[in-house]
Each structure stands twice: as C-alpha cells, then as structure tokens.
Amino acid sequence: MAEFSAEVFQNEFLSDGATDVHAVVSVTCTGAGAAGIGAGGAGAGGASGVAEIVAVDTSGSMQGRNMEAAKHAAAVAVDQIPDGTLFAIIGGSHVATRIFPYPNARVPMVTMEPGARNEAKRAISTMAAGGGTAISTWLRLADDLFATAPVAQKHLILLTDGKNESEPTMHLDRMIADVTGHFQCDARGVGDRWVVEELRKISTALLGTVDLIARPEDIAEDFSALVRKSMARGVAAVDLRVWAPQGSQVLFVKQVAPEVDDLTGRRTEVNPLTSGYPTGAWADETRDYHVAVRVPAKPVGSEQLAARVQIAVDGGVAASGLVKAKWSDDSTLTARISPEVAHYTGQAELASAIQEGLAAKAAGDEATATVKLGRAVQLAAETGNDDATSRLRKIVEVENEEEGTVRLKRNTAKLDEMALDTASTKTTRVRRA
Amino acid sequence: MSADDSTLVRCPSCGENAAPRARFCENCGTPLGAPDADPGTPAEVTLELAPIVVDPDPATGDSSARRSCAACGGTIAPDGYCADCGTPGQSERDHFEERPAGWVAGVCDRGVRHARNEDAMALAAGSTFAALVVCDGVSSAPDSDVASLAASRAARDVLVAYGPQGSSSVEGATSRRIAGWTDAMVAASRAAGQAVRGAAEQLAATKGTDVADDPPSCTFVAAVVDDGLIVAGWLGDSRVYWLPDAGSPEQLSVDDSWAQEMIAAGAPRAQAETSPQAHAITRWLGPDAPDTDARCAATVPSGPGWLLVCSDGLWNYCSDAHDMGDLVRRFATSGDPHTTAAALVRWANAQGGRDNITAALARVSPTVTEQR
Numbered sequence: 001m002a003e004f005s006a007e008v009f010q011n012e013f014l015s016d017g018a019t020d021v022h023a024v025v026s027v028t029c030t031g032a033g034a035a036g037i038g039a040g041g042a043g044a045g046g047a048s049g050v051a052e053i054v055a056v057d058t059s060g061s062m063q064g065r066n067m068e069a070a071k072h073a074a075a076v077a078v079d080q081i082p083d084g085t086l087f088a089i090i091g092g093s094h095v096a097t098r099i100f101p102y103p104n105a106r107v108p109m110v111t112m113e114p115g116a117r118n119e120a121k122r123a124i125s126t127m128a129a130g131g132g133t134a135i136s137t138w139l140r141l142a143d144d145l146f147a148t149a150p151v152a153q154k155h156l157i158l159l160t161d162g163k164n165e166s167e168p169t170m171h172l173d174r175m176i177a178d179v180t181g182h183f184q185c186d187a188r189g190v191g192d193r194w195v196v197e198e199l200r201k202i203s204t205a206l207l208g209t210v211d212l213i214a215r216p217e218d219i220a221e222d223f224s225a226l227v228r229k230s231m232a233r234g235v236a237a238v239d240l241r242v243w244a245p246q247g248s249q250v251l252f253v254k255q256v257a258p259e260v261d262d263l264t265g266r267r268t269e270v271n272p273l274t275s276g277y278p279t280g281a282w283a284d285e286t287r288d289y290h291v292a293v294r295v296p297a298k299p300v301g302s303e304q305l306a307a308r309v310q311i312a313v314d315g316g317v318a319a320s321g322l323v324k325a326k327w328s329d330d331s332t333l334t335a336r337i338s339p340e341v342a343h344y345t346g347q348a349e350l351a352s353a354i355q356e357g358l359a360a361k362a363a364g365d366e367a368t369a370t371v372k373l374g375r376a377v378q379l380a381a382e383t384g385n386d387d388a389t390s391r392l393r394k395i396v397e398v399e400n401e402e403e404g405t406v407r408l409k410r411n412t413a414k415l416d417e418m419a420l421d422t423a424s425t426k427t428t429r430v431r432r433a
Numbered sequence: 434m435s436a437d438d439s440t441l442v443r444c445p446s447c448g449e450n451a452a453p454r455a456r457f458c459e460n461c462g463t464p465l466g467a468p469d470a471d472p473g474t475p476a477e478v479t480l481e482l483a484p485i486v487v488d489p490d491p492a493t494g495d496s497s498a499r500r501s502c503a504a505c506g507g508t509i510a511p512d513g514y515c516a517d518c519g520t521p522g523q524s525e526r527d528h529f530e531e532r533p534a535g536w537v538a539g540v541c542d543r544g545v546r547h548a549r550n551e552d553a554m555a556l557a558a559g560s561t562f563a564a565l566v567v568c569d570g571v572s573s574a575p576d577s578d579v580a581s582l583a584a585s586r587a588a589r590d591v592l593v594a595y596g597p598q599g600s601s602s603v604e605g606a607t608s609r610r611i612a613g614w615t616d617a618m619v620a621a622s623r624a625a626g627q628a629v630r631g632a633a634e635q636l637a638a639t640k641g642t643d644v645a646d647d648p649p650s651c652t653f654v655a656a657v658v659d660d661g662l663i664v665a666g667w668l669g670d671s672r673v674y675w676l677p678d679a680g681s682p683e684q685l686s687v688d689d690s691w692a693q694e695m696i697a698a699g700a701p702r703a704q705a706e707t708s709p710q711a712h713a714i715t716r717w718l719g720p721d722a723p724d725t726d727a728r729c730a731a732t733v734p735s736g737p738g739w740l741l742v743c744s745d746g747l748w749n750y751c752s753d754a755h756d757m758g759d760l761v762r763r764f765a766t767s768g769d770p771h772t773t774a775a776a777l778v779r780w781a782n783a784q785g786g787r788d789n790i791t792a793a794l795a796r797v798s799p800t801v802t803e804q805r
Binding site (some may be wrong): 005244245246295299300303308320322 | 505510512514515517518520521532544545546547785786787
C-alpha cells in the first residue's frame with residue numbers, strides 16, 4: 001500500500017504588516033508498487049490496470065537512420081511492456097495510423113502477451129516514412145484508443161524528429177486542451193529539427209516530460225526507461241490540494257523538483273477554500289512544491305494557518321503539510337529566508353532565464369540574450385546546478401560567474417542549445433545539512 | 434504582566450500608534466476598538482463567543498473537548514486550526530467563560546501576543562452574594578498558568594465558605610460585615626498563596642527541579658458582593674473597579690506596583706504607567722512572596738452599577754476609572770454581564786491583545802441588594 005508523507009520547509013515568521021507566506025512542501029511516496037497492481041491488483045483490463053501507447057513519427061523526414069532507429073526503439077518498448085498491459089502502436093505523419101492492433105483488427109487495444117508482442121514487432125517492422133507532420137492527429141487517435149481502455153492509468157510515449165508543420169499551431173493547442181486529463185504523455189525529440197517549445201507544450205499539459213535524444217541509436221534505451229518508469233507508477237491519479245483561509249489568495253503553486261512546472265493555471269475547485277492540481281501517477285519518488293499564499297496581515301503575536309497542502313488519492317487525503325504564519329516584531333526571526341524557498345526560487349528563475357535567453361538569441365536580440373543567459377549562469381552557480389552550468393558554458397563564454405557577465409559564443413551547435421532548453425526545467429535538490 | 438507593555442493603542446490594520454481612546458486610526462482610518470465603535474449605537478456590537486460556560490480541568494488546566502473557532506465560529510479541524518479561517522484553535526485553558534448566576538459572569542482569554550493564558554478566574558454567585566477572583570500569572574516564571582488557576586479556585590472556595598450558605602458565614606450590620614469580609618479576604622489570599630506553593634512543589638517534583646528555581650507566581654484580586662456591600666482584596670496589580678450608573682467611578686484596589694509607588698510620589702499617572710518598569714509588582718503570591726495577606730477596601734454602593742474585576746490585559750488599554758466606566762457602559766447596553774465581559778475582552782484584543790485578558794463583572798443593582 002502506497003504511503004505519502006509531506007514535509008514543510010518555511011520561515012513562518014512574518015514582519016509586522018507582511019502578507020505573503022512562502023513554503024516548500026516536499027512530498028514523498030513510498031510503497032507505490034507496480035502500475036496496475038499497486039492501486040488494487042486488478043491487473044490489466046480491470047479498472048486499475050495500465051494502458052500504454054507508443055506513437056512514432058513516420059513523416060518523410062524520418063527516412064533513413066531515424067526511421068530505422070525509431071522502429072527498433074518501438075520494438076524495444078514493446079519488449080518492456082509487461083504481459084497484461086493494454087497497448088497499441090501509432091504511426092504518425094500528417095495523419096495518424098494505428099500500426100498495431102492492425103488497422104483491420106476489431107479491438108482498439110490489445111492485452112500484451114507473447115503472441116501479441118511478436119505480432120506487434122512484425123507490424124512495427126512494416127512502418128515506412130512518408131508524408132508531413134500533424135501531431136494533433138496523433139493525439140486524437142491516442143485519445144480515441146485510450147477512451148476504450150477501462151483502466152486508471154494511461155501513458156503515451158510520443159517521438160518526433162520535426163516541426164509540427166502540416167497544421168496550424170491552433171489545431172495542436174486545441175487538441176492538447178481537449179485531451180488534457182485523459183492520459184499522461186512523455187514527449188521525445190530526436191535530432192535537431194524539432195521544436196522544443198512545441199513538445200514542451202504537450203508534455204507539460206499532459207503531466208509528462210520532454211527530452212532531447214541527440215543520436216537515433218539512443219532512442220531504444222530512452223523508450224525502455226520510459227516504459228519502466230511508467231510501469232513503476234503504482235499510484236494512478238494523485239492530486240495536490242491547497243487549502244487557503246477565507247479572505248486569502250493563492251499566489252502560485254509550482255512543482256520545483258525534480259522539474260519546474262507551474263501548476264497555478266491547472267487549478268480546479270475542490271471546495272471554495274481548496275484548490276486541486278492534478279499531478280498524474282506516482283512511483284516511489286519525492287516531488288517538491290513551492291506554494292505562495294497572500295493572507296491579510298494580523299497583529300504582531302498572532303498566528304495563522306496560511307495553507308494546508310494535501311496529497312489526495314482517490315478523493316481521500318493521504319498526507320498533509322501545514323504552512324503557518326506568525327507575525328513577529330523580532331527581526332532576527334522575520335529576516336531569515338528558508339534555504340529551501342530561496343533555493344527553489346533561484347531554480348525557477350534559472351529555468352525562465354534560460355528559456356527567455358534562448359528565445360531572445362533565436363530572435364536575434366543579442367543584448368537580451370546576453371543579459372538573460374548571464375543571469376542564468378549566475379543562478380546556476382548560486383544554486384549549485386552544475387549540469388545547467390556545463391550546458392550554459394557550451395552557449396556562452398563566462399567572464400564572471402558571480403556577477404553573471406557572459407559573451408555569446410559564435411557558431412554554437414543547435415543541439416547544444418536544444419539540450420540546454422529541454423533541460424532548463426530540471427532542478428537540483430537543495431543540499432540539506 | 435510583562436515589562437514591555439504600554440498603554441499605546443496600535444492600529445490593527447497599519448500599526449500606527451494612536452491615543453488610548455482614539456476610535457479611528459489617524460493614519461489609515463481603520464476603526465479602533467470594537468468593530469462598530471459608533472458611540473451612539475453600542476448595541477450593534479455583535480459577539481460570536483461560545484455561549485457555553487466551560488470549566489477547565491483544575492489539574493491540567495486543559496480539556497480535550499473541541500470548541501468552535503473564536504475568530505469566525507468555524508469548526509476547528511483535527512490539525513488544530515480553524516477549517517475556515519486558519520486561526521489556531523484555543524484550548525479550554527486559553528479561553529474560558531464562567532456565569533455562575535445571571536448577574537455575574539467573566540471571560541478569561543489568552544490575548545493575541547502571549548503563547549499561554551496565565552490569567553485565571555474563579556467565580557461564585559447566589560442571589561445576593563457573589564465572589565469574583567482573578568489571578569494573573571507572572572509570565573517570566575514557567576507554569577504560572579497552573580499556579581494562577583489553583584490560586585483563584587482556592588480563594589473562591591474560601592470566600593464561598595464565608596458566604597451566606599457557607600460554614601463560617603459573615604453576618605450582621607454593615608460595619609461588622611466589613612470586618613468579617615476583610616478577615617475572609619486575608620484568609621482567601623493566604624489559601625491562594627498556599628495553592629500556588631502547592632502547585633509549585635508538585636510541578637518541581639514532577640520535573641525533578643528545585644522549587645526555589647524560578648518559582649511560579651501570580652497576582653491576586655478578589656471582590657465580594659454581599660447584600661449591598663462590596664469588599665475588595667488584592668496583592669499585585671490586578672484591579673477592582675466600582676462603576677456606578679450615576680456618580681463617580683472608582684478603582685477600589687490600589688496597585689502594588691512600581692507605577693503606583695511613582696504615582697503616590699507625585700508622578701503623573703500616564704507617565705508612571707508607560708514607564709518601562711511600570712508593571713514591576715511589589716507584592717504577589719508565590720513560594721518567594723514575603724507575605725500573602727491581601728490589602729482590602731470596601732464600599733457601600735448607593736445605586737446600581739457594575740463591579741469589574743480584571744487583569745492588566747484589560748486595564749492597560751483603559752486605566753483611568755472614568756475611562757473604564759465609559760468603556761463598560763459602551764458595551765453594557767444589554768445589561769448582561771456575560772456579553773459585556775466578552776465584549777471587553779474582544780475590545781482589548783482589538784487594541785493589540787498584548788497580554789492575557791480577564792474581565793469578570795457583577796451587575797449590582799438595588800433590586801438585588803434589597804431582596805434580602
């Protein structure tokens with residue numbers, strides 16, 4: 001049985017007249033079990049089972065190494081999907097095709113077993129590149145197939161190598177909105193001709209990750225890891241809930257580790273004082289959330305509960321953390337900033353500095369790019385994010401790390417910029433004494 | 434009681450200091466005092482305090498029963514905070530109310546700034562007799578909340594024993610009764626002192642510490658209403674006010690405090706009471722107290738009025754007897770001591786609630802005094 005715990009990091013002391021309460025709430029799940037089993041053991045086909053779809057780009061640009069690598073990767077993924085899991089394979093171009101079950105099959109998805117596995121691999125081997133790219137059609141077909149699966153946990157792996165060029169952006173945006181909440185999606189781009197922002201839009205809305213696969217031969221390993229990760233998520237649908245007192249305002253709710261993800265806009269109302277934010281399925285893992293609430297100031301000496309941060313599974317509260325406010329005129333208490341809050345505030349700013357800097361660079365605004373990426377270098381150093389530092393150093397010449405002064409490098413590799421962009425939301429955990 | 438208190442009123446909205454009787458903040462216009470501080474319509478003061486009369490466990494000063502939120506009336510969640518407004522739930526010791534008779538009631542409250550309620554109150558009343566005891570624990574000493582509760586209850590029980598149904602009833606003409614009640618008051622304060630010592634020894638034994646290290650202590654103030662006679666007794670700076678409907682309000686008790694000594698020596702009251710040492714008390718109850726005999730004063734009211742027994746958590750914001758008379762009248766339009774006491778506590782909290790607050794009231798009226 002999965003267990004959740006919540007730990008709150010904050011400085012609860014506010015100076016006289018202060019209203020904004022910040023806290024980092026670290027949520028840990030243990031005993032999640034395996035997907036489809038952990039939640040109740042009904043297995044595939046039951047309400048608590050798992051459905052897995054792999055959607056592979058089959059547009060004309062995939063021709064050659066990419067197509068062969070993608071086919072190999074899809075076959076590897078099929079090997080990793082355990083028996084009993086409902087699955088399907090989609091080939092995507094400007095239209096989406098169900099590769100397996102075969103288009104003429106009467107079932108939309110099949111339960112994995114050795115025979116199905118062999119047949120699926122045979123189907124995958126017949127995939128051929130051709131046509132354009134309209135990702136909304138892939139999402140539509142995946143959604144239609146998932147809709148027939150009576151399972152709690154639905155996961156899509158989406159692979160592309162190019163831009164979503166065969167349809168207006170609006171189509172994709174509308175489709176993302178339509179399928180949000182229906183399934184989770186990890187999106188992967190291979191090579192350097194896809195657009196990070198496009199895939200990030202999909203993976204963020206669908207509670208998954210976006211990543212760059214630089215070399216086609218690495219796709220198989222990544223798919224295999226994604227399937228394993230998906231299968232380790234034994235708790236199907238988890239909501240983060242934030243209660244804030246009457247008369248207060250939730251300023252933002254952000255996941256800050258392992259990746260920065262602003263949840264604020266995904267709010268649903270649980271009751272007038274409680275907001276719910278979907279967080280998808282959980283494995284044994286820890287995720288950190290930064291919550292900021294504005295409460296009316298109270299007289300010095302008063303105490304106030306500023307937020308209850310709860311983890312809800314199947315509508316029940318599985319863990320709860322209390323965020324408090326205590327007004328004090330002792331500046332030694334109120335001046336302290338929680339190291340966790342400071343760390344993640346820096347990491348969130350780092351992510352946006354990188355993204356804004358790269359966007360400015362792409363637009364030819366070198367002045368803004370230099371300032372933003374300089375700030376990113378500074379923040380990466382301050383928050384000890386060494387991975388970000390080394391990625392940044394491929395794009396900029398660092399003059400002074402502490403002051404954040406940099407020069408843009410000439411002739412940087414596109415892949416290095418994309419690697420920096422996709423990884424920008426990855427955070428390091430605060431070093432706890 | 435603590436040295437950092439002052440009579441300055443602070444605006445709860447912007448923090449600006451205001452004159453003690455200001456009704457609105459000069460800086461931001463926030464109404465000061467009761468939310469409906471229009472002097473013309475004091476009846477609009479609404480109270481959301483629980484009407485129940487609760488009695489904390491004398492041994493622990495605690496009760497496991499949950500009460501609704503003192504701030505908004507909401508439910509206190511299992512995590513200890515209000516489910517609606519997030520205000521911390523109060524323990525029974527943090528806020529309790531007593532109403533032994535329709536004409537006698539009191540409210541004892543933690544206030545805003547203190548972590549514990551070290552004030553205590555014990556009341557008793559019949560048709561023509563009432564005993565009101567308030568003890569204010571010295572916050573610099575640990576466990577003063579336990580000591581003050583034990584003291585107030587011990588003193589009340591002694592006073593009840595001298596009352597009309599008691600074993601050593603005070604009787605006779607007014608002058609005889611004044612003498613009798615003066616003796617009773619001293620007996621009560623001595624019993625209260627014993628109770629503090631007893632509590633201190635018990636606590637020291639439980640913790641394995643020496644009773645002489647930082648012993649708990651408290652003030653003592655009591656008032657008795659006995660058929661048209663009022664007798665007050667005190668040690669320390671908790672007070673008794675007699676506030677007649679007609680005529681001049683007076684403070685019956687005389688503080689045993691540094692401020693009072695300065696006033697006696699000729700310093701202006703406001704200056705003495707706002708000085709840093711104003712609240713240093715010169716007499717108290719506790720294992721280290723030099724003597725525990727209450728000083729006494731008596732009065733025979735000529736007409737109806739309010740008898741107020743309170744701690745400095747209230748009078749800090751309204752020290753002068755005339756001001757206190759105005760304040761009580763402002764909240765007393767219902768004539769009910771319970772709602773009036775609750776309103777006084779609420780008012781003191783709105784002024785900043787810098788200390789624990791206790792207000793106990795008896796409505797003394799000719800109809801009561803003529804009944805016997």
